[in-house]
Amino acid sequence: MIELHGVYKTYRVGDEPLTVLHGVDLRIEEGEFVSIMGPSGSGKSTLMHIIGCLDTPSVGEYRLRGTLVSNLSARELAVLRNRMIGFVFQNFHLLPRITAVRNVELPLLYAGVGRAERRARALDLLARVGMADRAQHLPTALSGGQKQRVAIARALANDPALILADEPTGALDQRTGLEIIHLLRDLHHAGRTIVVITHDPTVAAAADRTIYIVDGQIRREEVRRR
Amino acid sequence: MNAWEMINMALISLRTNKLRSFLTMLGILIGVASIIAIVAIGNGGKAAVLGAIASGSAQNTIQIVPRELVAPGLPQPGQVLAIDESDLAIAASFSGVQQVNYTLYGTAVVSSGNRSDNASIEAGPANLNELTRLRIISGHMFSQADVIGHRDVAVLSQSLANKLFGSGNPIGGLVNVSGVPLQIVGVAVSQETSLFSLFMGSDALYMPATTCQDLFPNWSVSEMDVQAAPGANVQSLAQRIVTALNIHAGDATAFADSSGLASSVGALLSKVTTILTLVIGAIAGIALLVGGVGVMNIMLVSVTERTQEIGIRISLGATRTVILLQFLVESATITAIGGLAGVVIGCFIGLGIRITTGIPASVPWPVALISFLFSAAIGVICGLYPANKAARLNPIEALRYE
Incomplete structure (x- = not known):
C-alpha cells in the first residue's frame, strides 16, 4: 500500500541545504495499523507530509497503492489527498466558522458530491463517531475530544484507503486521548490502513507495528502480536 | 464544485465577518450610487432643457422674425x-x-x-x-x-x-x-x-x-x-x-428662422450637459476605483488571516484552482452586492430629485446594468492578486501558520 525507497528530503534554509530525511525505506501493507515514533526534529513530520502527499521527496520513490507520487502535479496530488488520504491533526484543524457537519462535508464538496448526498453522508459519518447530536454545533462549542471525533469523521468522508494521524491525542487529556485511540482501533478492525505519528509511547503501543525514526533514518521496528 | 456552491461558500464566509464585509462594500456602493445619481440628474437636466426648447417652437411651426430681434442691438438704417x-x-x-x-x-x-x-x-x-x-x-x-x-x-x-x-x-x-x-x-x-x-x-x-x-x-x-x-x-x-x-x-x-435659433441653443446646452455629466461621472469613477483598492486591501488581509484555513482546505483536497476561485468569487460577491445596492440607492436618489425638483431624472437600464457588471469586474480584478497569493501558499507552512 505504501512503499518508500531511498527517500531523501532536503530543504533550503537560507543558503544552507538542510537534509531532513536520509534514505528512508518503508513498506506498509493494506489494513495495517502502524505508528511512527521519534523525538522532535527526527524528520517524522516530514515523513508524514510525504506519505500524506502534501510534499514530494527530493530523491527516491514513493508509491501509494502503486501510483508513483513523486511524478505527480500539484493538481493530481490534490485529487490524491482528497480521495485516498484522511488527515487527523493534533490541533484538529476544523474550520472554526462553519458547523461540524459542514466541516465533514468539505472533502465531499471538493470531490464534487452533490448537496443532498453530501449532507446525508456527513450526518452518517458524524453518527458513526458518536457526534450525531452535535452536527449543527460550531467547533468552538465542542470539547477537544468532540472536535477530534468530528475531525476523524471528516477524515473518513471520501472513504479513503489511508488514515494519517499526526499526534492525534497531543492536545487531549489522557482519558479522551484513550477514547480517540479506541476509535482509531475500531477503524483499523473495520479494515482501514492507519498510520499514526506520535512521540507518546502509549499511543504507539496501540499499533500493530511501531517504526522508530531518529535523525531522518529508520533505526528499528517493533512488531506486536495480538 | 459548481458556481452556486462557490457563491454559497463565499456568502457564508462574508456573513461570518459582517461588519468588515459591509465596510468593504461601502466603497463600491458609494461609487456606483453616485455614478447612477449623476447620470440620472444629467439625463433629467438634458431632457428638461431639450423639452423646454422643443416646446418653445410648436411642432410644424416655423417662427420667422426680423434679424433685429434675433441679435439684439441698435437697428441699422434701412433695416x-x-x-x-x-x-x-x-x-x-x-x-x-x-x-x-x-x-x-x-x-x-x-x-x-x-x-x-x-x-x-x-x-x-x-x-x-x-x-x-x-x-x-x-x-x-x-x-x-x-x-x-x-x-x-x-x-x-x-x-x-x-x-x-x-x-x-x-x-x-x-x-x-x-x-x-x-x-x-x-x-x-x-x-x-x-x-x-x-x-x-x-x-x-x-x-x-x-x-x-x-x-x-x-x-x-x-x-x-x-x-x-x-x-x-x-x-x-x-x-x-x-x-x-x-x-x-x-x-x-433681413429675416431669420427663430425656431432654428432655439434648436441650435438646445444642441449647445445638450452638449454642455453631456460634458458636465461625463466630467462628474469620471470623478465618481475615481471613487469607484478607490473602493476597488479597498476591496483588494481587505482581501489581502483576509488571505493572511485565513492562511491556516487555506492550508486545511488544501490538505482536504482543494486544488489551487478551487482556492483561487474561492477568493475571486468572494471579492466579486462583495463588489457585486455593493454594486447592486449602489444601483438601487442611486435610483432612489434620482427618484428623490425627480419628486423634489421636478427634473425628469431617469436611469437608462444599460447604465444600471453596466455599473453593476463593472463593479463585479472590479471585484474580480482586485481579487486576482490576493486570490493568487492564497492559491500559491505552501500547504505545510499554511497548516503550521498560527
Missing part, C-alpha cells in the same frame, strides 16, 4: 424691423404651408377697477397657447372666430390675474387696455422660461392679433408663424421662405 402684409403673402404662397399667422409683442397698462399693472402683451393666432407653450388652467383659449371677428377678448397669465382680481374669479370679468374693455375668457400659466418670457416677465395678457392691431395700430408685427402642412419638410421649407423674404426685402440677412 427691416417689421413684417408687413406682402411678407405674409409671400410665405402663404409656398406649397406645404397650411396657414400663416403673425404675432405682436408689446407692453401696456392693464387695469381693472382701481387696480392696474404694466403687463406684456402677446397677441397672435388662436394657437398662441401652443406657440408660446401656455397651459390654460381655467376658462379657455380665445378661438379662431375671435381672431377673425376682431373680438375684444383676452387670456391673462395667472400672476396678472392675481394682481388684478386677487382671489376672485376673473373669468367673464373685464380688463381695460388702452381704453377698451376686454372680456377675460381664460387664465394661463407659462410652462417654460422661454427667451421672450424671460425678458418680458410673467405678467402677461394674451389676445387675438387682430384685436391688438385695432388697439395699437402703430405696433409692428414682430413674428410670423408659418404653419407647415402635415408631412412637409419643415426645415427646407423654413429655409426657402426665409430666402424668399430676404430677396423681397433686398437684404440677405
Whole structure:
C-alpha cells in the first residue's frame, strides 16, 4: 500500500541545504495499523507530509497503492489527498466558522458530491463517531475530544484507503486521548490502513507495528502480536 | 464544485465577518450610487432643457422674425424691423404651408377697477397657447372666430390675474387696455422660461392679433408663424421662405428662422450637459476605483488571516484552482452586492430629485446594468492578486501558520 525507497528530503534554509530525511525505506501493507515514533526534529513530520502527499521527496520513490507520487502535479496530488488520504491533526484543524457537519462535508464538496448526498453522508459519518447530536454545533462549542471525533469523521468522508494521524491525542487529556485511540482501533478492525505519528509511547503501543525514526533514518521496528 | 456552491461558500464566509464585509462594500456602493445619481440628474437636466426648447417652437411651426430681434442691438438704417402684409403673402404662397399667422409683442397698462399693472402683451393666432407653450388652467383659449371677428377678448397669465382680481374669479370679468374693455375668457400659466418670457416677465395678457392691431395700430408685427402642412419638410421649407423674404426685402440677412435659433441653443446646452455629466461621472469613477483598492486591501488581509484555513482546505483536497476561485468569487460577491445596492440607492436618489425638483431624472437600464457588471469586474480584478497569493501558499507552512 505504501512503499518508500531511498527517500531523501532536503530543504533550503537560507543558503544552507538542510537534509531532513536520509534514505528512508518503508513498506506498509493494506489494513495495517502502524505508528511512527521519534523525538522532535527526527524528520517524522516530514515523513508524514510525504506519505500524506502534501510534499514530494527530493530523491527516491514513493508509491501509494502503486501510483508513483513523486511524478505527480500539484493538481493530481490534490485529487490524491482528497480521495485516498484522511488527515487527523493534533490541533484538529476544523474550520472554526462553519458547523461540524459542514466541516465533514468539505472533502465531499471538493470531490464534487452533490448537496443532498453530501449532507446525508456527513450526518452518517458524524453518527458513526458518536457526534450525531452535535452536527449543527460550531467547533468552538465542542470539547477537544468532540472536535477530534468530528475531525476523524471528516477524515473518513471520501472513504479513503489511508488514515494519517499526526499526534492525534497531543492536545487531549489522557482519558479522551484513550477514547480517540479506541476509535482509531475500531477503524483499523473495520479494515482501514492507519498510520499514526506520535512521540507518546502509549499511543504507539496501540499499533500493530511501531517504526522508530531518529535523525531522518529508520533505526528499528517493533512488531506486536495480538 | 459548481458556481452556486462557490457563491454559497463565499456568502457564508462574508456573513461570518459582517461588519468588515459591509465596510468593504461601502466603497463600491458609494461609487456606483453616485455614478447612477449623476447620470440620472444629467439625463433629467438634458431632457428638461431639450423639452423646454422643443416646446418653445410648436411642432410644424416655423417662427420667422426680423434679424433685429434675433441679435439684439441698435437697428441699422434701412433695416427691416417689421413684417408687413406682402411678407405674409409671400410665405402663404409656398406649397406645404397650411396657414400663416403673425404675432405682436408689446407692453401696456392693464387695469381693472382701481387696480392696474404694466403687463406684456402677446397677441397672435388662436394657437398662441401652443406657440408660446401656455397651459390654460381655467376658462379657455380665445378661438379662431375671435381672431377673425376682431373680438375684444383676452387670456391673462395667472400672476396678472392675481394682481388684478386677487382671489376672485376673473373669468367673464373685464380688463381695460388702452381704453377698451376686454372680456377675460381664460387664465394661463407659462410652462417654460422661454427667451421672450424671460425678458418680458410673467405678467402677461394674451389676445387675438387682430384685436391688438385695432388697439395699437402703430405696433409692428414682430413674428410670423408659418404653419407647415402635415408631412412637409419643415426645415427646407423654413429655409426657402426665409430666402424668399430676404430677396423681397433686398437684404440677405433681413429675416431669420427663430425656431432654428432655439434648436441650435438646445444642441449647445445638450452638449454642455453631456460634458458636465461625463466630467462628474469620471470623478465618481475615481471613487469607484478607490473602493476597488479597498476591496483588494481587505482581501489581502483576509488571505493572511485565513492562511491556516487555506492550508486545511488544501490538505482536504482543494486544488489551487478551487482556492483561487474561492477568493475571486468572494471579492466579486462583495463588489457585486455593493454594486447592486449602489444601483438601487442611486435610483432612489434620482427618484428623490425627480419628486423634489421636478427634473425628469431617469436611469437608462444599460447604465444600471453596466455599473453593476463593472463593479463585479472590479471585484474580480482586485481579487486576482490576493486570490493568487492564497492559491500559491505552501500547504505545510499554511497548516503550521498560527
